[in-house]
Amino acid sequence: MKPKVILTQTYQKEAIEQLQKEFNLIIVEGSSKSLAEVLKENPDAEALISFLSDKIDKHIIDLGKNLKIIANYAVGYNNIDVGYAIKKGVLVTNTPDVLTDTTADLTMALILAVSRRIVEGDDFVRKGQFKGWGANLLLGKELKGAVLGIVGMGRIGLAAALRALVFGMRVIYYDQTRKEHLEKKYGFEYMSFPDLVQQADIVSLHIPSSPETHHLFNKDVFDLMKSDAIFINASRGDLMDETYLAETLEKNELFGAGLDVYECEPQVTEKLKQLKNVVLVPHLGSATYTTRLAMAQITVDNVKQALSGRTPQNLVEEWKNRGESGESGK
Numbered sequence: 518m519k520p521k522v523i524l525t526q527t528y529q530k531e532a533i534e535q536l537q538k539e540f541n542l543i544i545v546e547g548s549s550k551s552l553a554e555v556l557k558e559n560p561d562a563e564a565l566i567s568f569l570s571d572k573i574d575k576h577i578i579d580l581g582k583n584l585k586i587i588a589n590y591a592v593g594y595n596n597i598d599v600g601y602a603i604k605k606g607v608l609v610t611n612t613p614d615v616l617t618d619t620t621a622d623l624t625m626a627l628i629l630a631v632s633r634r635i636v637e638g639d640d641f642v643r644k645g646q647f648k649g650w651g652a653n654l655l656l657g658k659e660l661k662g663a664v665l666g667i668v669g670m671g672r673i674g675l676a677a678a679l680r681a682l683v684f685g686m687r688v689i690y691y692d693q694t695r696k697e698h699l700e701k702k703y704g705f706e707y708m709s710f711p712d713l714v715q716q717a718d719i720v721s722l723h724i725p726s727s728p729e730t731h732h733l734f735n736k737d738v739f740d741l742m743k744s745d746a747i748f749i750n751a752s753r754g755d756l757m758d759e760t761y762l763a764e765t766l767e768k769n770e771l772f773g774a775g776l777d778v779y780e781c782e783p784q785v786t787e788k789l790k791q792l793k794n795v796v797l798v799p800h801l802g803s804a805t806y807t808t809r810l811a812m813a814q815i816t817v818d819n820v821k822q823a824l825s826g827r828t829p830q831n832l833v834e835e836w837k838n839r840g841e842s843g844e845s846g847k
């Protein structure tokens with residue numbers, strides 16, 4: 518009998534084919550059943566491949582009576598109650614590294630789109646408003662010499678910072694752990710969080726979501742930002758107070774914002790959709806074919822490793838440290 522593996526949503530067919538060869542694969546999406554129902558019907562399932570939009574809480578983990586692994590198809594895993602999974606001895610893995618450059622590219626795309634008003638320009642042309650070149654038409658902000666404030670100098674934060682150097686930006690950063698080797702190597706400057714927020718022309722978030730980082734960007738913090746600054750979030754929506762951000766943008770107390778993530782995905786604060794000074798994309802950080810396939814392959818590899826009794830290659834930090842918590846950039 519092949520071990521049962523549950524995949525919550527359909528993904529790259531190459532990965533599905535591999536899973537079908539070795540396992541009895543049950544795909545929840547399209548089955549008209551919820552994940553909880555599928556788990557109740559299949560208490561012998563040994564692996565669960567989850568997506569960032571699946572809430573894997575205590576209830577779900579308890580239903581997976583024989584689960585050995587939850588393999589998350591994302592680098593972020595705030596959708597999983599990892600502490601409880603550890604308690605129940607269920608391994609948790611993620612998909613780091615393969616999406617670092619892709620997400621940093623998306624970060625740059627948002628910075629460029631906001632600073633050079635690309636979406637506004639596109640809309641302008643499509644509406645037939647382009648009547649000729651204008652000296653004052655849709656003027657944006659210069660990137661050369663701008664100060665980029667990276668919050669969370671982990672893998673993705675670093676990849677975004679390196680891209681910014683090529684554009685001639687000065688990089689300042691805040692992280693729980695100071696990275697002096699990066700300061701020496703690339704000239705990045707470490708700052709306290711409030712100093713960074715006040716000095717940056719562009720603030721970009723690259724930290725994981727956790728109870729400690731929830732609404733890190735709240736009224737007090739947004740109010741510290743320069744009134745012509747740009748706010749970028751391609752990390753997690755609950756790091757920011759989205760309602761207050763929308764109010765700030767509406768009052769033009771920021772130059773603009775670029776968002777890939779939202780507090781209550783897939784819902785987006787209505788006011789944001791009415792504003793021209795914000796660029797909104799639907800959580801596309803890792804969305805290239807190559808990267809998504811690599812992420813899917815990692816989930817397959819981790820499931821195979823776990824179900825053959827080996828330690829999976831991408832155990833999340835909390836599992837490796839068994840309870841000792843530590844926050845750093847994604």
Ligand code: DGY
Pocket residue numbers: 569590591592593594616752800801802803804
């Ligand atoms: C992740 O993997 O956590 C990203 O947010 C996906 O785009």
